[in-house]
Amino acid sequence: MAEDKNTLDPDADPYWEGAAKGVLRYRRCTNCSIAIFYPRSICPNCGATDPKWAVSEGAGVVYACTTVHRAPPAFAERAPYTVLLVDLDEGFRMMGGLLSEPCETTVVVGDRVTVTFTDGPDGRPAPYFKPV
Numbered sequence: 585m586a587e588d589k590n591t592l593d594p595d596a597d598p599y600w601e602g603a604a605k606g607v608l609r610y611r612r613c614t615n616c617s618i619a620i621f622y623p624r625s626i627c628p629n630c631g632a633t634d635p636k637w638a639v640s641e642g643a644g645v646v647y648a649c650t651t652v653h654r655a656p657p658a659f660a661e662r663a664p665y666t667v668l669l670v671d672l673d674e675g676f677r678m679m680g681g682l683l684s685e686p687c688e689t690t691v692v693v694g695d696r697v698t699v700t701f702t703d704g705p706d707g708r709p710a711p712y713f714k715p716v
């Protein structure tokens with residue numbers, strides 16, 4: 585998939601800049617203190633604007649996992665692959681790939697994982713998790 589700058593969210597630019605350096609950034613509301621991911625400029629909990637940027641340690645617990653066998657076109661060459669939902673220690677949940685074999689054999693719900701970034705199908709850095 586070709587990158588189309590017009591479809592990107594400028595509010596998320598610090599996220600992408602961090603991802604390019606292997607740093608996971610998220611936002612935290614300055615009013616109600618919840619962690620916000622994906623990054624948004626308005627808190628989904630209280631509506632406060634301009635939450636502050638923060639850096640995650642990138643460690644968390646697998647909340648759910650699934651193995652994709654019929655992938656969308658951009659990911660077709662990577663199938664089968666495993667997608668995880670991970671609860672990060674800072675208090676937000678995010679999706680990422682698994683950097684290894686399908687999850688039935690390598691991770692289960694409740695396992696500890698850490699994030700890393702590799703090139704996604706569109707050339708931008710994509711989050712992947714690996715078992716601790």
Ligand SMILES: [Zn+2]
Nearest residue numbers: 613616627630
């Ligand atoms: Zn808030």
